[in-house]
Amino acid sequence: IAMAAQMTDSHRRFLQILMSHGIMEGSEARKLHRHCCEIHKVYYAHDKLDDFINTINIHLQPLFMQIRKGMSEDDGRVRYALVNLAETEITKMASDYAENELELFRKIMDLIILSENGFASSTEILNFADQLKTKKMKKKEAEQVLKLFVEDKWLSEKNGEYTLHTRCIMEMEQYILSNYQGVARKCNICHSLAIQSQVCETCGIGMHLPCVGKYFKAQTEPHCPHCNDFWPHEIP
Ligand SMILES: [Zn+2]
Ligand SMILES: [Zn+2]
The missing domain is CATH 3.90.1150.220 (Aspartate Aminotransferase, domain 1)
Incomplete structure (x- = not known):
């Protein structure tokens, strides 16, 4: 030892x-x-x-740092990330961003977590720019900030839609689970936080897309692992 x-x-x-x-x-x-x-x-x-x-x-x-092992919601493969345990909230980001940028990030997080599929469109996000309470942003500024969030691996972007970056999920999992109780869900298969997920329309459990793929791989007719109802989504 x-x-x-x-x-x-x-x-x-x-x-x-x-x-x-x-x-x-x-x-x-x-x-x-x-x-x-x-x-x-x-x-x-x-x-x-x-x-x-x-x-x-x-x-x-x-x-108060740790190398954490997690999974990418996109490809289901393992990731290692260095995470900060000292602060458990968005204050982790506080030293890098202005107050209105942090306010925008909180709005984006709300949009993503409250959405059905784990994505927020740039249009939805940019609509908040001139409604910020701390200090309004011009659309151009907000676009610039969005770019920064992607560069800094807080968000990832796909065809103009934004979701939380794997690194962000690995670092903020506890924060999200306790601040979005009853909304943020854990994957029924791997039991970690699921942002991009498919949800059972009957019982409400969710699964990551790669976990859905693996779980239903050998089944001709997919059924929910929790309530056994038919799984109506397209299997990735
Ligand atoms: Zn999972
Ligand atoms: Zn179900």
Whole structure:
């Protein structure tokens, strides 16, 4: 156990690179793990990435940071993200954005979480720009701020529609679950927060799209895993 907790230069390099990316795909993280161990000539085993990360996490504890393992709602694949545990709210973003930009982000979060499919259109979002209480924004400004939110990996954009970025979901999961009680739901399959999801019209449970795909893969007629009613959505 003492050996496992030893933080080496390979761990520090891994952390530094992950920090600069914010979030990384599982396959990238595995490659980086190997690379860091080889460069610093320390013990490497391909199936020990989670132990390797645990060691880093022990050392991150006093800084209230953590490398968290999660899943992308788009492709269902593993992601690793460096998250901040110190603050559990949008105040995490406070040092990077002006007050009216944060107000806009809260509006966007409301729109996304209260929507059926986990998306808010740019039109819906831009409509809020001149209604902000802290300080109104011109449409042009709001567009610029939206771009920043995407660059900073708080939002991701698909054809003019916005959803929460995987990194944002991984970092804000607890905040969202406690601030949107009864609205934000956990996936019935993997039990983590589901933003983009399909919802049972009978009992109201939700599932991530990749989880829907995996769950119904072998079934000719899909039924809700909770109430057993017919699953009326298109299976991804
Ligand atoms: Zn799921
Ligand atoms: Zn159901």
